Amino acid sequence: MHEMSLAEGVLQLIEDAAREQKFGKVTTVWLEIGQLSGVEVEAMKFCFDAVMRDSIADGATLEIVATPGTGWCMQCSMSVPMSEVFGECPQCGSHQMQVTGGTEMRVKELEVA
């Protein structure tokens, strides 16, 4: 949804980690992006390259780890897969759903030199 500001957030986390753990070059970044997080992966890749330019992660490879969307269906009282935040329950068709997983936007790990 606003991948440029998210990429800026990623760079901040990388720079903080670089200070604490004393590394000077990042070669690969793993991001965990939930299916329901609203992040467009293609847009994220584009913004990532632009934001990392001239930083310690300049030219780093971006690896996206997608996590599936899950929700709690209030009708079925069970956890079911969800593909959209306003999706319907695949069991009963109800929209009485609360998202329980798949909204992650996390920096998981880095390969550094």
Next chain:
Amino acid sequence: MCTTCGCAAGEVKIDGDDPHHGHEHVHADGTRHSHDHGHDGDHGHDHAHPHTHDSGHRYAPVHSNASPAHSHAPGIGTKRMVQIEQDILAKNNAYAQQNRQRLAERGIFTLNLVSSPGSGKTTLLCKTIDMLNGKASVAVIEGDQQTDQDAERIRATGAKAVQINTGKGCHLDAHMVGHAMGKLELPEDSLLMIENVGNLVCPAAFDLGEVHKVVILSVTEGEDKPIKYPDMFRAATLMLLNKCDLLPYLSFKVDAAIEFARRVNPGIEVIQLSATTGQGMEQWLDWIARGAQRSAQQKAPPALVSAVR
């Protein structure tokens, strides 16, 4: 430093002042140089000035504008993995948490008003302040890319207002709001309304430290906005359907709009109103009064607030 899209230092203005902290240079060996330019908020920032070059001068500096004295020859190290496991919005969320704690300690009921441009947020705020008629102390933080026209409109009602101009930024972040709170000298048990930048997308993800997000949908928009922009309607506690006095002239289907909103957020509350004619405003004021009472009653000592959050 703000995580605003495309927003370089110096573009964000709070009542015309630049809230930024000056420069921070991060070197590859972990050395950090920061130059504090002073600011008026009272939330803490790390301005440590460590200057140890203990890891040797193996790497090139991070910043291309670093002084030549700090240029280190590039070198090749052994590759290794570093676990981060942190939310991308962690920095914003930490500032939001600081704001939330400051507000909770003083029993201030804070609302983050979000909508598309032109939904009538500022008119609604002015009407709300008028109708409160001094019964509650209200302060407003106004977010717009440019101009302080909205803050002027709020000040004309007699309420205190601070304008944040985000420059190119498309949303307010918790860091800007923390600075703006510092300018307002908010009294205990008061009401703080934050009018976000008109945008149904980005503000959904940025916690400002509010108690609730309130989304305003005007009936001159499409009733399917809740499913077109689901993140915002999912993040909100309350949906205000504004400009309801115009319903006789429009084909807007109220029931469909509410059904769409509940599809993305089954628990969302809905109030139909018109800031122009005043219909439904009492219900909205009651909703505010109930929330304000809860915030005042739940005022917690600092330690307890941090323990429960």
